[in-house]
Each structure stands twice: as structure tokens, then as C-alpha cells.
Amino acid sequence: MSARDNILKKLRAGLEGSTPRPDQFDETLVTEPWQYAPEDRIQRLRSLMETVHTEVYTLAAANWPAKVQELLENRRLANLLYAPGTGHGQQLAEFWAEAAAEQNLLAYDRPIEEWKEELFWQVDASITGTAGAIAATGSLVLWPDRHEPRLMSLLPPLHIALLKASEVEDNLYVMMEKQNWPAGLPTNLLLVSGPSKTADIEQVLAYGAHGPKELVVLILEDA
Amino acid sequence: MSQRIPVKELTDSFRGRAVGALADAQLRTNFRVAMDSLMKKRADAFPDEEEREGLRELGNHIKARALSRLPDLLEQLEAKLTENGVHVHWAETTEEANRIVHTIIESKQGSQVVKGKSMVSEEMEMNDYLAERDIECLESDMGEYIVQLDGEKPSHIIMPAIHKNRRQVSKLFHNKLGVDETDDVNELIQIGRRTLRKKFLEADVGVSGVNFAIAETGTLLLVENEGNGRMSTTVPPVHVAVTGIEKVVANLRDVAPLLSLLTRSALGQPITTYVNMISGPRKADELDGPEEVHLVLLDNGRSGAFADAQLRQTLNCIRCGACMNHCPVYTRVGGHTYGEVYPGPIGKIVTPHMVGLDHVPDHPSASSLCGACGEVCPVKIPIPELLQRLRQENVKSPDEPAVVQGGGSKYSWKERALWRMWMALNTRPTLYKCFLWAATRLGKLTPKNLGPWTENHTAPVPARRSLHDLAKAHLNAEKTSGDRS
Ligand code: SF4
Numbered sequence: 001m002s003a004r005d006n007i008l009k010k011l012r013a014g015l016e017g018s019t020p021r022p023d024q025f026d027e028t029l030v031t032e033p034w035q036y037a038p039e040d041r042i043q044r045l046r047s048l049m050e051t052v053h054t055e056v057y058t059l060a061a062a063n064w065p066a067k068v069q070e071l072l073e074n075r076r077l078a079n080l081l082y083a084p085g086t087g088h089g090q091q092l093a094e095f096w097a098e099a100a101a102e103q104n105l106l107a108y109d110r111p112i113e114e115w116k117e118e119l120f121w122q123v124d125a126s127i128t129g130t131a132g133a134i135a136a137t138g139s140l141v142l143w144p145d146r147h148e149p150r151l152m153s154l155l156p157p158l159h160i161a162l163l164k165a166s167e168v169e170d171n172l173y174v175m176m177e178k179q180n181w182p183a184g185l186p187t188n189l190l191l192v193s194g195p196s197k198t199a200d201i202e203q204v205l206a207y208g209a210h211g212p213k214e215l216v217v218l219i220l221e222d223a
Numbered sequence: 224m225s226q227r228i229p230v231k232e233l234t235d236s237f238r239g240r241a242v243g244a245l246a247d248a249q250l251r252t253n254f255r256v257a258m259d260s261l262m263k264k265r266a267d268a269f270p271d272e273e274e275r276e277g278l279r280e281l282g283n284h285i286k287a288r289a290l291s292r293l294p295d296l297l298e299q300l301e302a303k304l305t306e307n308g309v310h311v312h313w314a315e316t317t318e319e320a321n322r323i324v325h326t327i328i329e330s331k332q333g334s335q336v337v338k339g340k341s342m343v344s345e346e347m348e349m350n351d352y353l354a355e356r357d358i359e360c361l362e363s364d365m366g367e368y369i370v371q372l373d374g375e376k377p378s379h380i381i382m383p384a385i386h387k388n389r390r391q392v393s394k395l396f397h398n399k400l401g402v403d404e405t406d407d408v409n410e411l412i413q414i415g416r417r418t419l420r421k422k423f424l425e426a427d428v429g430v431s432g433v434n435f436a437i438a439e440t441g442t443l444l445l446v447e448n449e450g451n452g453r454m455s456t457t458v459p460p461v462h463v464a465v466t467g468i469e470k471v472v473a474n475l476r477d478v479a480p481l482l483s484l485l486t487r488s489a490l491g492q493p494i495t496t497y498v499n500m501i502s503g504p505r506k507a508d509e510l511d512g513p514e515e516v517h518l519v520l521l522d523n524g525r526s527g528a529f530a531d532a533q534l535r536q537t538l539n540c541i542r543c544g545a546c547m548n549h550c551p552v553y554t555r556v557g558g559h560t561y562g563e564v565y566p567g568p569i570g571k572i573v574t575p576h577m578v579g580l581d582h583v584p585d586h587p588s589a590s591s592l593c594g595a596c597g598e599v600c601p602v603k604i605p606i607p608e609l610l611q612r613l614r615q616e617n618v619k620s621p622d623e624p625a626v627v628q629g630g631g632s633k634y635s636w637k638e639r640a641l642w643r644m645w646m647a648l649n650t651r652p653t654l655y656k657c658f659l660w661a662a663t664r665l666g667k668l669t670p671k672n673l674g675p676w677t678e679n680h681t682a683p684v685p686a687r688r689s690l691h692d693l694a695k696a697h698l699n700a701e702k703t704s705g706d707r708s
Contacts, residue, residue, distance in 0.1 A: 002313070003313040003314055003315045003319060003522075004313035006315055007297075007313055007315060007468065007520075007522050007526055008294045008297065008298070010522075010526040010529070010530065011293050011294040011297075011468075011526055011529055012294050013530070014526070014529045014530040014531075014535070015291070015293070015294070018291065018532075019291075020288070020291045020292045020295075021284075021287055021288040021291040021292075022288075023288060023473075024284060024288075025281070025284070025285070025474075025476065025477070026277075026281060027476075029274075029277045029278055029280075029281050029480065030278075030281070030479045030480050030483070033271070033274045048493065052496070108510060109510075110510065111510050111511070112458075112510060112511040116424060117424070120420060120423075120424050136493070137483075137493045137494035138493065138494070139494055139498075145509070146506070146508045146509045146510065149509065149510040149511040149512075150453075150457055150511055150512060151457060151458070151511045154450055154453050154454065154457065171479075172479045172482070172483075173476060173479045176475060176476055176479065177476075181440075181475055182439055182440055182474070182475045182476075185440055185442060185500065185502040186502070187501070187502055187503045187504065187505065187506060187509065187512055188457070188499070188500065188501055188502070188512060189500040189502070190453075190497065190498065190499055190500070191494065191497070191498035192496065192497060193493075193494050193495070193496050193497075193498075194496050195496070196448070196449055196450040196496060196497075197448050197449065197496055198365045198366075198412060198448060198449045199382075199448075199490075200364070200365040200366035200369070200382060200383070200384055200412075200449075201365070201366075201369070201384065201387075201388075201389055201392050201408045201411055201412065202257075202388055202389050202408065203257055203260055203261075203382070203385075204389070204408040206408050206409045206411075206412040208412070208413070208416065209365060209412055209415075209416060209448070209449035209450060209451070210363070210416060210419065210420070210423075210449050210450035210451045210453075210454055211449070211450025211453065211454075211496075211497070212450075
């Protein structure tokens, strides 16, 4: 008999004579304590994210590419990784061409194997979209796909994320329901709630453990 | 007391190691400081008692419900993952699990592995197994990395290097990596970051644990703060996840409360920096992610615990570490004293099923049964009850069937006979009266050496008159004076 059969057999023997417990999931326990009035929702998100060293800016939707450029300029960064196949990627590229911005735009347009070294060591910053955010825990939802690969939010020391103000939900449970997650998840769905950190030495908090040292969230208000 | 313990026992038994740990002032300070801060963080993260208790009840319900259909859920998980393109393997023993992992690595001619934090891989002693086969298996969680670099084992399931302070880490880095010594924690972390980033880049295979495996969607969910888990599961061309069979939950929505319980109980955080949900390997048109994803489901004694309805509750555990943070014994003796992968209260109730009660006979008794662990456990495992049950299992006579492997290892006919006598004394009034008469009159004859008791105490001398006697006399006196007035 295979290990699988043995394990399942033992488990089934252990359950003999018992009946499965009914599902009594009480969703109010995960929703009611985490509900916010519309005007408080973004404030909650913002303050939670700021507590863990995230920079948050709220701006009019049209202004974000200029803000990105400013962020790079202030930090004297030389390049920015972006996703050319996305709407915001195209918007960014257009702005960059018009403004004749000096920072290099790097397009994530080929498999990682072709430029692993460069991605690991030479990229200063990246910009990605988000699939919304969760106010209760101060989390961004990232839904990577072929256009916006997963490593964009992990390898560069600075990660800039765009968030639509209208896509902030109260809590994880509501987010799952609204976006119907069980119906189809991407290969890698992520919740990101700040820059990478660790407290493994003497519980002293240090940022930039393995992922980004800085996370900047641009909340875009609908025009 | 320490002179009485043979040298071998000093390192080979819980008692012996405890003596050493208790005498180590630095170690005790490191743990005391850390546990105090972790307890405070947890308390701050649950300001509303009603909310906390409701959520714990729900957490318990979700795990109990999952366990009540465990075999079906495992099959569903396997089917869903397979549909998603993930290879699922089953292992009854750690040896089998190691062989599976090794075969996968060999098939890719891999020689370098990076590992995200995984307690199950510690159970397997995977690092050693692979090292013996010329495969480098590097820990990438900062704490695990520090511990591995020093040839040690983790002393806490969430904070593996909690027993070390910054100076000890700085010395270690200096000796092993040739960097300058520094007292700056940030700088120490940056040294780790640079060293490990190179390893992520080169690795052939990434190994990780799993916090929750979701049957409904075929998803492996991992939580972490550092990003090393994401690195290990995203960068190398192959990702192998190893986990215990108890980690499966039915539905995606079940993780909403469990996640909240886990991160708040463990670190007092509303959520970890990353929640990483993996539902398959890289798709044909995607640009990164592993081309192959494997899941190894490990039993290693869990089905033994499962067989008993009471002990089954051990498998509710979501490995938050809160029970050890709140344990007065753990705080004083530290994680290494337990001598096994899982320390603290959870270690005491889970390890016997993995290695046998006869290997860890002191585990269930190394507790004052104060109840703190059971009170904080986010999935409401009645740890003190389970400890008592394991104590009973370990003194069962050899004729009774063993429920836990290695059970009955502390059985002693002498002890059994003594307790029988004690019971007889206390249930037969005539016998009891005779005993009382003898004890009060012949108290002087009590031996000076009463075994372990007199190691730390003076031998008790029975009073000349029993309490019973005194009370009677008192009542009589009252009665007489009452009559008079
Ligand atoms: S037994 Fe409970 S408190 Fe201890 S690690 Fe497991 S879930 Fe946490």
C-alpha cells in the first residue's frame, strides 16, 4: 500500500462512527468589528500602513506619473521597472516620453531567466497596480499576471503601488466576497502590508530584510 | 542536586538541560525580555475581549470541522492542486519525506536549495539529510539563518534566534562571514540580506512550509514579514512545499479568521507584511514563478494523535507560538532544553506522537499546569488537559494497550503499589484511623531521606495530633462553653 493509502486509511479508522461537524461559520465575527464609514476607510488604511513605514499619498488620478518621477528624483534613483502591458504602464511610458524624464524605464517584458542578474542587483524601483486594499489590516491586494509579474513587488528596494480610492474594502472577508476569490485565483495572490521587515535579532525592527526597503502607496482619487 | 545527575543526563535529558539553562543568566535574560514583549504585543493586539473570544471560538470551530472530515479534505486538496498543476506527494515518515524531496532535487540535478521558514522541514532534519548528499540547503529566514550558521537548532518556532543577542550575532557574522563586528541591528540585517540574495539568485530549488492549505481552491498560503518566503517560492525554477497533514482547511473564507488569530497571537501584528497564496506553477505565458510546484504531505505520527478524539485536538495547532510565550517554564528554561523540534507547551503535546512518549518522558510533566497556554491558544487547544492525559498514558501498565506510541514508559510497580496502599488507607475508615494513630505517635520515626522530596526540602514530621483530632477537641470545648452560658 502507498503512503497515501495508509495515511487515509488510518485517518478514516480514527473517524469511524463519528459524523462531520456542520459548517457554523459565523461571518459577523470577521466582519462586524471591522467596518468603517466611507470617510474613515482610507484613513484607517493609511494610518495602519504608515505605522509600518509605508509612505502614503493621496492625489488626483491624473497626477500620479509626475509624483512617481518626483519620488525617484528625490531619492536620486536611476531607473524604474514597469509593466508595459498594463494601462498604467502605458500611461507612465507616455508621460516619461513627454517629460523627457531622465530615469531609465525598464520594461518587464521577458522571462526572468533572461535577465535575472540585472533584476536582482540593478533595479532601483518598481511600479505596479493593485487589485484594491483592505482597511482593517492595512493591506494591498496584488494580483500578479503575465503583464505584471510577481517579482516586481519583491526585488527592487523601492516599490511604488497605485491604489484606486474606490477599491478599498473594509476587511478581508468582504474583499474575498466582492472579488469572488474562490471562483478563480491567480497563480500567486498577495497581500502586502508594508515594506519587508524582520525582528529576528533582539526583536528590534529592521526594514528591508529581503524584499523592498521602502513601500510607497499612491491613492488615486477618481476624477 | 546537580551532582546527582550523571554527565550524560546533563545533555541528554530535559532535567539535565534545564539545570544548565537555569544557571545561564544571559540566556534567561534574553528569554525573559523577549517573552515579556511578545506577551504585551499580543495583549495589545486583542484590546476587545469579546471580539477575541468570539474569534477563538470560530478558530476552534474551523479546525475541528476540518479535522472531522480530514481524509476527505486531503483528497479534495490533492485533486484541486493536481488540477492546478501542482504535484502532490504523501509521506508517512520523515525519512520518506526527505527521500521525496531529494528525488525532486536530483531530477533537476540541483545542488543548491534555499529554504523559507518551515518547522516541518526541521522535523525532517532536511538540512542534514541533504547535506549528506552534497546538496546545500540554506535557511533564508534571518533568524533561521543565524541559527544554522552557528550549527544550532531554533529555540522558538516563530523567533528561531531569540536566545541570542546582537553581540552574539555580530560575533557569529564576524567569524563565519568575515565581516566587521557591529552593534547595529540594521547593519546586521543588511549583511544577511546581501549574503542571502546571492543564494536566492543561484538556487535550483526553493523549499517552504505552508501555514494553511485550502482544499476548496487548491491554494497554499504562507505568511511572513521578511520576503524570504516569497523569494524561495518565486525565484528558483522549482518550489517544494512541505507540510503536515493537519494544515488543510475546507474553504478560502476559513483563513480570514485563522489569519487574524495567527498573526495577532504570534507577533501582535494585525497581519504579516506578506500573505502569499500560491495556487499553481508559472503559466505558459507568465514571466516569473517556479515552473514546477510540489507539495509533500507528511504524517509523522499525526495520524496517531488523530486516532484518539481527545488527543486529536493537538492537531488544531496553527503554530503561533503564543503558548510558549506565555509559559512560565519555557520562559525560564528556553527552547533548547526541550531537546526537540517543537519546544514549549505545544512541543510537550505534539512531540510524543512524533518520537514516542518513551523518548520524551519528562515532557508532559515539565509543567505546573498553570493553564496560561490553554487560555491564550487561538484555536482553544486544552493543553493542560492534554498534558494530564499524556501523564496518565505514560504511567499505564504494560498490560494495558498503549494509546500513544511509547506510552507507559514511566510505569513503575512500586509507585503503583504505593498509590494502591494510599487509596486503601483513605477509603477504609478503620485502616485510616489506625494509620492516623501510628503516624501521630510514631512521627519521630519518619526517615530523613525521602527520595527526591528531601533533595530540596527537609523531611516532614507528622504533627503530634491530627487536624481531625484538634477540630474535634475544639468543637467539644465550644459545646461545653456554650452549654454553660
Ligand atoms: S498550541 Fe495553540 S498557542 Fe500553542 S502554537 Fe499551537 S495554536 Fe499557538
